[in-house]
Amino acid sequence: MAFDLRHLRCFLAVADEGHFGRAAAKLAMTQPPLSVAIRQLEDTVGVRLIDRSSRGVQITAAGEALVPQARALLAAAAEAVLTARHVGQGARGRLRVGFVGSLLFAGLPQWLALFQEAHPGIEVALVELNSQEQLDAMGRGELDVGFVLARRVPSVLQAVTVHEAPFVACLPAGHPAASSKRLSxxxxxDDPFVLFSRQVSPDYHARIIDACAEAGFDPKVRHELRHWLSVVAVVSQGMGVAIVPAPLAQSGMAGVVFRPLSGARVTSILQCVWPVGPVRSPAVLGLLNVVFSAAAPDALARIAGA
Incomplete structure (x- = not known):
């Protein structure tokens, strides 16, 4: 059974005023269309809601039962309109953000703080995934924005580079080279290597292998892991050495040191990605604005144009 909200407002006005004339004045309408609205509501419900007689207006038992339900329906409708308006204006909603662990040390907390200050009603759901997992999740519509370590992304995604950093050596604190300021x-x-998984990122895996080849050796790969923070954790336990993005040096993990590499030209490229097409979500646009203002100002004009 579908109710016309206008009919419910008319019914409640008559129920509250106990008089058609006063109810019509309250609604800024004349009495005849008010009477028509009440009859149409009664036809919809299938019972009489208001008795009209020379003694005045009396709400029937069915009408009394409808009053609280009518108030609840109107209140729910008003709340739905307000929620839609707030979401449309970016004041409320939920934003699903994927990220790689190294981004915790390369701007993400600061970007989110600025975003939440401007959009306190938006719930941000962070999902830590490696780059390939994020790209897959975005393809399934499970993320709104992602931050991936990748040079190329699928054509269904837009991408802007927000950070580029060199790779550095990650060594156990007790390693003989740990005291060096820079090393080749x-x-x-001769050390066992802890590498980022070939399956997760063939690109980064190959680039590290190639860098070692340029240095004249094939690395002894002992462990392959799916997350950069896991790579650092394994190195901290003395289980090998690694080549990792420089921002991970800010992780503060005990038992591990980071040293710049001399001669190696391996860099990590962090890209912000989101679906191709106009950005219709105020929440997504708000986060992109914060990120690009801080890390990629030239991208703002591109997004605004889109």
């Missing part, structure tokens, strides 16, 4: 990859030729 060749110095690590």
């Amino acid at each position: 990859l060749e110095r690590l030729r």
Whole structure:
């Protein structure tokens, strides 16, 4: 059974005033259309809601039962309109953000703080995933924005580079080279390596292998892991050495040191990605605005144009 909200407002006005004339004045309408609205509501319900007689207006038992339900329906409708308006204006909603662990040390907390200050009604749901997992999740519509370590992304996504950093050596604190200010990859030729998984990121895996080859050796790959923070954690336990993005040096993990590499030209490229097409979500646009203002100002004009 579908109710016309206008009919419910008319019914409540008559119920509250106990008089058609006063109810019509309250609604800024004349009495005849008010009477028509009440009859149409009664036809919809299938019972009489108001008795009209020379003694005045009396609400029937059915009408009394309808009053609280009518108030609840109108209140729910008003709340739905307000929620839709707030979401449309970016004042409320939920934003699903994927990220790689190294981003915790390369701007993400600061960006989110600025975003939440401007959009306190938006619930931000953070999901830590490696880059390929994020790209897959975005393809399924499970993320709104992602931050991936990748040079290329699928054509169904837009991407802007927000950070580029060199790779550095990640060593156990007790490693003989830990006291060096800078070291060459060749110095690590006899160490077991902890690598980022080939399955998760063939690109980064291959680039590290190639860098070692340029240094004159094939790395002894002991462990392959799916997350950069896991790579650092394994190194901190003395289980090998690694080549990792420089921002991970800010992780503060005990038992591990980070040293710049001499001669190696491996860099990590962090890209912000979101679906191709106009950005219709005020929440997504708000986060992109914060990120690009801080890290990629030239991208703001591009997004505004889109």
